[in-house]
Amino acid sequence: MSPLPRLRSFLSALFRRKRLEADMEAEWRAHLDAHADALVAAGMSPAQATRRARMDFGDPQRWKEQAHEVRGAGWVNDLGADVRYGLRQMRRAPVFTATVLMTLAAGIGLNTTVFSVIDAVLVRSLSYPDPERVLWVTTIDRDQEMVNAVDFLAWKEQATSFDGLVAFDFENYAAIYTADNVVQSRVAGVSEDFWAVSGARPMLGRLPLGGEDAVLLSYPLFVTAFHADPGVVGRAVRINARQVTVAGVLPPDFRPQLTKPIASNGLPEKAIDAYRTFIVPPPTTTPDGITITRSINVIGKLKPDVSVQHAQADLEAIRSRTKAANPMPLPPTLRMMPLKERIVGNATRPLIVLLAAAGFVFLIACANVAHLFLGRASARRGEVAIRASIGAGRWRLARQFFVESALIAVAGAVAGLVVARWSLATIISILPYGVPRLLETTLDGRALAFAAATAIVAALVFGMVPVWSLWKDDARGVLKQALYGALPIGGRLRTRATLVALEFALTIVLLVGAGLLIKSLWRLTALPDGFHPDRVVTMEVRFFGPAWRDEVVRRAHVAEALRRVSAVPGVRAAAVTTNAGYTMRLTRDGDSSPPRPDDPTAAFARGTIASTGLAQVMGMHLVRGRWLTDSEPSQAWVINETFARRNFGDSDPLGARFRVRGGLATVVGVVADRKLQRLDSPAEPEFYVDYAHELTFGYSIVASVTIDPAAAAVEVRRAAAGVDAAVPVLEVRTLEAALADSIAPYQFNLFTIGLFAAVALLLASVGIYGTLAYSTSRRTQEIGIRLTLGAARGEVLAMVIRQGMTVALIGTLIGLVIGVAVARVMRDLLYEVSPNDPYIFAAASAVLLLTGFAASLGPALRAASVQPLIALRRE
């Protein structure tokens, strides 16, 4: 009895059933013929003999089934029957099936979405070869991360722990001139080692030769700007003012993650359109003794088996030599960390909160489905009891229930994948930069596996509830009760009430989370009176080439552009400013020596170039002194309150003078703190400088308009571009859109948590509605008796609502306690809101209890409208 022939016979029973059956039929025909022959020989008529032979043989169908079973294939048949039965059950109760499917689709779908995002952002490696060896290397002075070119050049020359050190920088508004257009693009300048560290393999052309000023195009830019014409390779294109050779085109999947140092909250980086050779310049000294060096960003690839600590020690040693040989102050602290940590570090906390929120929704969905199943299990007790009494074993019944729940779970998972696909696409399209690496997120095999796993867990959870509740039933007792229509419901109702209370507890936590985020966003975007970013049009103007080297020429251009833009109909006020601003170290006039880096009194401030109109366009509020004019005799500054507080304390800042390139700047006014660059960062020390004395090679035009901003933008752009056709005007949008990027992470959190809270609220109300509807329908007779005995309908109404609200209240109270503990985790996600904000907790409770009340009202009204006679006749 070796297992092999058995397996063969089992498999042939499974897969060659038709042939086996034909075989059996042939065999049995021979049997019947032989038997009939014998009967004829014994004296029967042939017709009688045939009939008698059939009778003696019995039902061939039954033998066939038995034959199948003895070959071990019986359970496959049973399973098929279970599946067919389950599908029939699903069809027969379409409302039930649809409710369960939608609940599961929401639960599984949202979880799969969050899983995909977390997988892409936190789990998957960066797209570098040996990603774990790629480090972010930086030096820190106060909060500022930047690497001095002096440091970088020394490391590059002397460091022994790295396989490559890359200096890079971005130009966000580079103008690339194609044959027929000027394309605004984001160009990364990368030093030579980048190509080896990133493992780039051009799909067309080649990598730049050492020291060659060349550019490699990203695939999207190649397609959109150059119409995918391979002839562009080897040609020179104009980027800003320079002609640069296109060395090659990078493949579509080349997306190395580069990031710039950003303040606390880290905006994710947008896609890079082109990579251009960047040669780190050594410091130069101007005739008046000022040393100028570049600040850059650095990533490095560790040699195999070299630890971060070792690399750190290596660079520290080099730095101490550099510092000794160099009079220029270098940032005091060296720091390095895995690049991935640097890129996604800030996103970890929100994503974990998100995962917990999705888990809550999943639990609520499971609880809901469990009590839907529980309700149906009660309704089906009679059927189950009949099946049990005609011989279906407990295991057989358990399997039947499990198959049913598995079928629904699988269907729910499929629907969930549709939901996941939709929600992922929605999130990516409305908030592509809400989370770093979000654009890398896709629904892949791992997401499918995750959805399948959730479905299995769900099926196990809610499939077991009815099985467990039936396990204890004694078939005969239930049968009797079912026939007389009196099923005990007390115990079961308690289970259901507990599930609903649990749902309410979880929902209030999500509502509190969403409420805190709403308040954060509201705080973030609370704008001063008279400032309407949706009515401010902004655009970038860039000067390229030697023609603009003279500041006087640039100033003339700006003045003319301002004049023309102001004249456009619908423009209320126009001004010049700078989008990015620049940071400078402050040196008060009269200080004997420049402050040393380790001197705590040394301070940085961020400068913004401004024209007269800026105060009006941006709705700035002057606190002291006066605003800037367009014809200041010497450089004038207006500082913000933070600047004044830090540098002057209680003394008067007006008239104070700071040393700047080419002379002195005088403080003429103080304005209230504003959040213009980044809505989510706290106020920094800032100053505004009149544009006539400090004009860079690019500026922004801002214009507040009284007409439709989209229409105005076209006119404003035409006016600005009309001054000189060779000066590109780029990035035309409303200020609101420009600011939106900095609140994208908040919007992402709010959108996702808010969505989850809404789904949870819906599910919880379905839960309480279902439970009350179930219990009132079971109590129809009792209510009928009460009404007959003189109870007022209002009392019945109150009774049912009280029943619902008791559960809701208990759940809410438990949830509030959990909420207080959980909200603390969200502290990093909030802006100027305490995680224990009592108003939010109160509001969330009110929303939830009102929803619970509304959901109780339906079943309560139905109970109150019971006709006593009809109810009693049902007995």
Add this chain to the structure above:
Amino acid sequence: MATTTELLQGTLDLLILKSVSLRPEHGYGILLRIQQISRETLQIQQGSLYPALYRLEHQGLIASDWGESENKRKAKFYRLTAAGRRRLRDEAAYWKRFSEAIGLVLAAAPEDV
């Protein structure tokens, strides 16, 4: 039908094994032989023989081949395998011991107890 005895499953297996041990036999032949051996006291529905045959075949105790019956009909013939022969020996020995024991019990006189 008063003399008809319900057939225990194990007994049917034993009877099949025994009847095909003499020579290869088709289903109808096995049935006749069982009725003959048991002197018609064992009555089974004829078709129920087949699931039993297939089970024994599935267990590797008997094997089957298509052949031609005595009245020139195509029929499937079952024969005992080596494993089947061992099983038959064991089962027969068991039944022998069992019936001897029962016989002893029934033959016991009151003074033996």
